[in-house]
Every structure is written in C-alpha cells, then in structure tokens.
Amino acid sequence: MHEAMLYTPLQDGKVGCQLCARRCTISDGKLGYCRVRKNEEGTLYSLVYGKACSANPDPIEKKPLWHFHPGSLVMSIATVGCNFRCQFCQNWQISHEREIFGRDLLPDKIVELALKTGCSGVSYTYTEPTIFFEYAYDTAKIAKQKGLFNTFVTNGYLTPEAIETIAPYLDAATVDFKGNANPKFYERYCHVPSVDPIFTALKAMKNAGIHIEITNLVVTDVGDDVKDAEKLAKWIVEELGEETPLHLLRFYPHHQMSNLPPTSIKALEAAANASTQAGLKYVYLGNVPGHQGANTICANCGALLIERLGVHTTSVRLTRQGHCPACNLPIPIILPEDLSST
Ligand code: SF4
The missing domain is CATH 3.20.20.70 (Aldolase class I)
Structure with a gap:
C-alpha cells in the first residue's frame, strides 16, 4: 500500500479525500467511493499503486x-x-x-x-x-x-x-x-x-x-x-x-x-x-x-x-508550421517534431 496524496486527517480517525469532487469522508478501515483508497488508522492509502x-x-x-x-x-x-x-x-x-x-x-x-x-x-x-x-x-x-x-x-x-x-x-x-x-x-x-x-x-x-x-x-x-x-x-x-x-x-x-x-x-x-x-x-x-x-x-x-x-x-496536409497549405490559416494542432509535411 502507498500513502495517498491530497487528504486530511479529521476527527475520530476519519480522513477527508480531496482528489475528486466526491470529497469522501472515510472512516477507519473503510474505502472511498472509488473502492481503491483505504483509511487505515487515520492514514489514507492507495490500494492500486504499481x-x-x-x-x-x-x-x-x-x-x-x-x-x-x-x-x-x-x-x-x-x-x-x-x-x-x-x-x-x-x-x-x-x-x-x-x-x-x-x-x-x-x-x-x-x-x-x-x-x-x-x-x-x-x-x-x-x-x-x-x-x-x-x-x-x-x-x-x-x-x-x-x-x-x-x-x-x-x-x-x-x-x-x-x-x-x-x-x-x-x-x-x-x-x-x-x-x-x-x-x-x-x-x-x-x-x-x-x-x-x-x-x-x-x-x-x-x-x-x-x-x-x-x-x-x-x-x-x-x-x-x-x-x-x-x-x-x-x-x-x-x-x-x-x-x-x-x-x-x-x-x-x-x-x-x-x-x-x-x-x-x-x-x-x-x-x-x-x-x-x-x-x-x-x-x-x-x-x-x-x-x-x-x-x-x-x-x-x-x-x-x-x-x-x-x-x-x-x-x-499541413505546412511545417502547422498552417493550411491552401490559405495559410494556422491550425491549432500540436505536431510532433518529426512529422514531415506535404
Ligand atoms: S471517490 Fe475516491 S478519489 Fe474520489 S474523493 Fe472518494 S476516495 Fe477520493
């Protein structure tokens, strides 16, 4: 198990997970809604790391x-x-x-x-x-x-x-x-x-x-x-x-x-x-x-x-600069460095 990021200890051994908008409050020994994050004695762990x-x-x-x-x-x-x-x-x-x-x-x-x-x-x-x-x-x-x-x-x-x-x-x-x-x-x-x-x-x-x-x-x-x-x-x-x-x-x-x-x-x-x-x-x-x-x-x-x-x-069919070859409009596409144009 790998200790989680982005959580806070709360009262009574509970923890609050702040990774997603569900913001689960998780009691000791329990899992979050996603079923892969577990509170063990006030520490939140990821069960799927690696x-x-x-x-x-x-x-x-x-x-x-x-x-x-x-x-x-x-x-x-x-x-x-x-x-x-x-x-x-x-x-x-x-x-x-x-x-x-x-x-x-x-x-x-x-x-x-x-x-x-x-x-x-x-x-x-x-x-x-x-x-x-x-x-x-x-x-x-x-x-x-x-x-x-x-x-x-x-x-x-x-x-x-x-x-x-x-x-x-x-x-x-x-x-x-x-x-x-x-x-x-x-x-x-x-x-x-x-x-x-x-x-x-x-x-x-x-x-x-x-x-x-x-x-x-x-x-x-x-x-x-x-x-x-x-x-x-x-x-x-x-x-x-x-x-x-x-x-x-x-x-x-x-x-x-x-x-x-x-x-x-x-x-x-x-x-x-x-x-x-x-x-x-x-x-x-x-x-x-x-x-x-x-x-x-x-x-x-x-x-x-x-x-x-x-x-x-x-x-x-884009120019090397990523423009339209017909009218030269810049096209918002991030090209890999090695992509040759025609
Ligand atoms: S669903 Fe999982 S990731 Fe989202 S707040 Fe709950 S424990 Fe954290």
Whole structure:
C-alpha cells in the first residue's frame, strides 16, 4: 500500500479525500467511493499503486487526442476502480471491479516500457486516472524527465487541488462528457450528483495551460437532446475557446444499457450541426469508422487537412508550421517534431 496524496486527517480517525469532487469522508478501515483508497488508522492509502491492469501502446487518436501529436503512440496505463458508476461503461470489468488486481509495474518500469515500444508519451486512461493519482503522478514526473509527454483521459471530476498538483507534468487531457452533459442524465445513469465540478475543472485545466479536447458520448434516446448539445458547445466556445476540439461519440450498447441500440448517425450529425452553429471550429464524429466527420477541414477555406480512419491518422496536409497549405490559416494542432509535411 502507498500513502495517498491530497487528504486530511479529521476527527475520530476519519480522513477527508480531496482528489475528486466526491470529497469522501472515510472512516477507519473503510474505502472511498472509488473502492481503491483505504483509511487505515487515520492514514489514507492507495490500494492500486504499481498495479497496472492495462499497459499497452495505443495510437494517440484512440484517446481521442486529434490535435496533439497526431500519429504518435502512447503507453496506456490503467488500474481498477472508478469514481463514477456509469451504467453504459465499456470498461466496467475493470472500472467497477471490487478486487484489486493487475501486474506489478512501478512508474520507472512504465517509462522504460514506453521508451522501448516507441511511445512518445504516457496516457492514463481506460479507468479514471484521478483514482490512481499517486501512481500517475510519480510516473508522469519520470516520463517528463525522459522527454515523454503525459495525457489524462478523464471524466473531469477532479478537484482544483488535484489539477494544480498534476499540472506541471500534464501536457494534455481528454475530458469526457456523457449524455450531452445533461445533469439528470449524470444523476440517473452515472450516479453523479452534479456536473458543475467538471466545468470548474475544465477552466482550471485551461488556466494551467493544459491542451484540452472534449468528448461527448451521445446516448440513444436518453442522452441525445440537441438543445443540451448546443448548450455544451456554447459553454466550450465561451470558456475554453472556439478552437477547442469536440468529439461527438457514438454510443454502443454496453453493460447495464445493452438494451439500447447504437446512437443513430442522424442524432450524431444533429449534435454536430448544433455544435458548429454554436461556434466550435473543430467538431468531430467518433466511433463511426469511415465517416467524413473524422477528418480535419480548414475552418477558413474548407481544404481537407487531416484524414483519419478509425483510430489512425492516414494523411496530414499541413505546412511545417502547422498552417493550411491552401490559405495559410494556422491550425491549432500540436505536431510532433518529426512529422514531415506535404
Ligand atoms: S478519489 Fe475516491 S476516495 Fe477520493 S474523493 Fe474520489 S471517490 Fe472518494
């Protein structure tokens, strides 16, 4: 067991965890909501430090990060546990798991593995990185020293304190909304009492200079209201900027919501139109292989700039400076140093 970060001792042997917006008060001998943080006689421990249930190189496009080092590989790390209980979770076998399992893999070994497999960075993903914060933090520090970048794929429910702590080592984050960010959807299908902390976290990440991409899982019938999609897009434009990439993801039946059909392409396209009309310049459709909505189009002249198929970038047509070759508009994409342009 590894002592936790960001907690305070309280009265009667209890502790207060300040990692995520649940801010659990945990009695002696008990676990937090995420089931991977335990109070032992007034000390809070992480039960998953060094226990990787996944450690694989992935294309960065899978996160999805489409405006950050396209074409790169990232060592993708997860442990069991989560601070949400989404009924549609596609990784529920690890995120909702009660038993701690995983291969022993300490932070320096993750970085070694990343370098050996040709990864340019480490991604903390699949389950919620906030709940394995200490493991991610120590790995991210070593990764940075070795010239790798770090990215979180997160539900955004982390506290401003957690963001301030990880920010010096965190280069990019994919923040995942569900059901067009509708608060009732979150309450009913994710057991999350409020979406407000996610918006607060996004502003804190932006202020810390972290590259942000947003996903929104559009869920058939119960989380596909186009007015909600428009509201979310307007908030992104106002608070994070019109160039923030938004990925509208197709829902597929999973776990306790396997009775619903996949999101219709029509519903996804309606959400995309509403988001574009709200002012967002880079709106993508995800989980729909072969759809044109996965490509990057110049926001000024409409030239095709980046083509993608599934989770792979198949061609990049940007100048070396990252501009549109047709009209010279600067495109807000952070390119790897070795990506040659055409
Ligand atoms: S990280 Fe876990 S223990 Fe800490 S506040 Fe969140 S759910 Fe509770």
